[in-house]
């Protein structure tokens with residue numbers, strides 16, 4: 001592993017290939033795979049080729065800037081790290097490495113509920129850039145509120161409630177490998193460090209892994225969530241609440257009606273409902289409902305700078321990357337830093353070549369659907 005000179009790894013797909021070489025098969029398949037026949041995860045990446053950018057010329061792009069504003073705060077770029085759980089199955093330094101690398105680049109980090117380090121430790125690894133907490137609403141509301149409170153107290157500035165995960169997707173590769181990241185001891189840090197969980201579910205203070213998995217696993221997903229619960233969550237926190245996993249324009253309308261503060265157009269990287277619409281194809285209809293009303297975040301298939309410009313042109317305000325940085329993490333903090341740095345360099349060049357001088361100027365006048 002130490003023999004790879006990361007500065008020479010520029011081709012995005014090479015990172016994926018190298019990660020596959022390094023990681024145990026179960027871990028690589030867990031990260032790489034989608035659900036079912038992987039139609040949606042594959043389409044997420046390929047769909048970008050269905051649209052073409054139509055660049056403008058002679059527009060003095062010398063001062064072109066990637067800076068973007070979110071709720072009055074200026075961010076270095078429109079890029080964020082999507083919540084990715086269980087990161088110690090990729091590298092022992094896991095979320096701490098990813099958060100540290102993104103912080104160094106001024107890229108906001110979104111901490112997953114099922115992280116292998118806890119909310120507080122990850123906050124300390126990313127002290128300078130805004131960070132969000134992604135909530136998988138536990139089966140117990142008291143724990144949900146406890147997680148949110150802990151995020152507030154450790155300086156997170158938004159809650160990202162993931163709503164596409166009433167149950168975990170049918171992931172054939174994981175099922176065939178019999179690979180479940182919890183069994184690697186990953187993803188439990190927030191539960192184990194939670195006073196409400198310990199009091200209500202582990203009063204005898206067990207440290208035994210199988211026993212703890214037995215207590216935590218049934219709590220992770222909540223099949224009873226409704227829009228009313230979202231409204232209830234809003235009463236429990238003063239932080240903005242972003243809903244992650246919106247694909248249908250009718251749900252975008254409901255998000256507005258229920259007073260949410262942002263949406264992430266996402267199909268969970270094609271890991272939940274296989275056959276679901278690709279994120280990019282879902283984006284225009286949602287932008288039609290919400291553009292200008294609340295920030296629109298986008299994830300799914302972002303691998304290069306021009307992908308980001310296409311998503312912004314079709315209505316996104318911010319994009320999140322998932323697997324791209326997960327592959328970098330196979331090489332630890334330097335790996336994450338390098339993939340992100342490469343992505344931002346690519347975005348910088350691509351924006352200038354589009355003839356656009358600021359992110360907020362990217363709109364649907366520079367994109368066409370191929371015929």
Ligand SMILES: Cc1cc2nc3c(=O)[nH]c(=O)nc-3n(C[C@H](O)[C@H](O)[C@H](O)COP(=O)(O)O)c2cc1C
Pocket residue numbers: 030031032044082083084085086112113114134162244266267268269270271299300301302320321322323324326
């Ligand atoms: C290994 C892995 C773990 C993930 N864990 C979470 C999670 O804990 N919470 C969540 O909301 N989304 C999770 N996601 C989904 C991502 O946040 C994001 O929606 C998806 O990765 C975007 O697609 P991309 O990988 O093509 O960039 C995970 C994705 C991967 C690949």
Ligand SMILES: O=C(O)C(=O)c1ccccc1
Pocket residue numbers: 085114168220268271
């Ligand atoms: O892998 C995922 O996409 C994910 O979000 C998850 C969350 C909890 C348990 C298993 C997977």
